[in-house]
Amino acid sequence: MPIVLYNTLSRKKETFLPLKENQVSMYHCGPTVYDRPHIGNYRAFLFPDLLRRFFEYKGYQVKQVMNLTDVDDKIIQRTHEENTTLQELTQRYIQAFFEELKLLNVQPAHHYPKATEHIPQMVRLVETLKKKGLAYESNGSVYFSIKNFPHYGRLSHLDLRTTSEVSRISQDEYSKESPQDFALWKAWTPKDKNIFWQTSLGKGRPGWHLECSAMSMEYLGESFDIHTGGIDLIFPHHENEIAQSEGASGKPFVKYWLHNEHFLLNGQKISKSLGNVLTLPELLEQGYNGAVIRYALICQHYRKRFNLDTTKSMQAAHSALEKLVYFRQDLESIQKKGEPHSEILQILHQSKDKFNQALEDDLNLPVALAALFELIKRLPLPQINQQEAKAILEFLTQADQVLGVIDFHIQHLYSTVDKKRIESLIHQRTEARRQKDFDTADRIREQLLNLGVLVQDLPNGTKWRIKGGKT
Known part of the structure; x- marks a missing residue:
């Protein structure tokens, strides 16, 4: 039976046919490292882990990339709130993220590129889009012109013909009801303080959407097999990635777009306003x-x-x-x-x-x-x-x-069991039973039970296991 995957692009299940035989290239939107992820975020990180494990189980050679967004609006705001540097803040949460992935037995991706370490790639991408007439400058920032990219809205099934006017937006996140020319490069403002890069595009920093396009193509090429993320990223983030990447390369960007749903926590949406964020x-x-x-x-x-x-x-x-x-x-x-x-x-x-x-x-x-x-x-x-x-x-x-x-x-x-001690107690109990000293045998069984060990006597000997509990 062939592998079939639900492709958000086509809104249907499709037979999986990788671009290269027996190889799978995958990119996943990773965390924005201004805080610990909450438990809901981890569904988006466990899903690609399952996907990779499955492909490897089926004999494919997988190349997996997950980005680390270490500069954006939220991160800059948090550095001001905590009076700390960009590197100190982001490195703290990157380390915490890696520790938590290990706690959930998530296999490390082959690459975890940081946005701040790929500024040259982002600048080159913007320069290419400018040359092709898909990007323009305004007040020191550079915006993508969605009206000049005919396929804009294909992933999110957005019809620009129903939109009378397209405006510009500098924020990283906005609603599907307001398709707008989005910022590729953001001109420096006083609120950015010392967070900026001096480049051919001017003094400023990259837009969030630009980061993933530049880093995914750097590690996986202009076209690759699978891109994953939560359903909240379909628009505008993934829609904008397609526009940037295909606008620059002229090639199909991603073959299969896979998105995971969110879940409720104790019957409610996970939200800071509800006070139910759980790490x-x-x-x-x-x-x-x-x-x-x-x-x-x-x-x-x-x-x-x-x-x-x-x-x-x-x-x-x-x-x-x-x-x-x-x-x-x-x-x-x-x-x-x-x-x-x-x-x-x-x-x-x-x-x-x-x-x-x-x-x-x-x-x-x-x-x-x-x-x-x-x-x-x-x-x-x-x-x-x-x-x-x-x-x-x-x-x-x-x-x-x-x-x-x-x-x-x-x-x-x-992990916390003293196996030698347990085996010794099992041996003592077996000897007591052999000598028909059942009081001693029962006392040792009770001792083992207090250690969290269940004992089962079988014709071919005694078997033991750790009892349930929450662990």
Whole structure:
């Protein structure tokens, strides 16, 4: 089955055909580093991680780029509020961002270009647009002329024929109801203080939209496969990227535009005005580890709006992860020999097919996860032999290559466990049971339970695992 992805450009699912065989080039809009991202922002950072993991699972060679916006209107305003320098402010939040990506088991992108380190590329892009009659100067700033770019509005399905007059705007963000010539280069003003660059365009700084065009083409070329971001970036940001990039190069900029929906937090839109902005460290403080949070954020389809309940959703994510982890541990403990059972191998084959087909259908995680839980439900665990367990474990490992949660959760569970002490207590308890000293055996079991360890006595020995809790 071919891979199909929902392309915002065409508003339909399309078969994925990369520009270069067996290679995928992807660009993702990263954070604007004036503050910590809130938990809602991380959906836009986890989605490309899933996408990359899936393509690598399918055997593609992926080149992934995520920008870091380290100069824009909001950042400059924050430097004034905190009386700090641009570099001090942005570096603090860049470091925090990288630490939090690690907490969610996000694979590092191959490149994290900073806007401030690519000013020459941006200036060259603006100069090219000026030569082609797509940009003009006004009061020291340079604006893109959207009326001179016939395809403007194609991504956001905006019809300029219904707009009687196009004005200019210098702000980075504005509404879809007001298409305007946007700033490519912003002339210095006193409020910018010492944040400026002296270039052939004059004294000033780049516009936000310009940054992504220049950096994506610098690392991926004038045309590449996939660009992702939240639905809020479709207009004006991504629309303006297309105009700048295709206006300069004359070539198609991005083949597939993929956008993730936002989610509600405890039934409400995440908003500073509502006072419900929640950061990743704050959610971790509630006792949930990164694997549980990752699962809660990826288990819904990336284009579906859902409600993240910080109690019910997180508990459900923990329970689901616990089921997957315990299933893996059960399989790892199987030592029974014997001939393969055709019905068991058939169940495994069917689950593999369902898992793969779900992912190939626009990265449908809910259906892919359902295939795993159906596998757990259908398999007759007592009948499985060691050879069959090995085959099932191989599939679980492959599935987790995409999900990034099972092994990650196990690492969390056992990170604070003194394994030698537990094994010693297990041995003491086994000896007590062998000598029929059941009082001692029960006391040791209680001791293990207080350490968060569950004990299960089986015909071939004693098995132990870390009990649930929030972790």
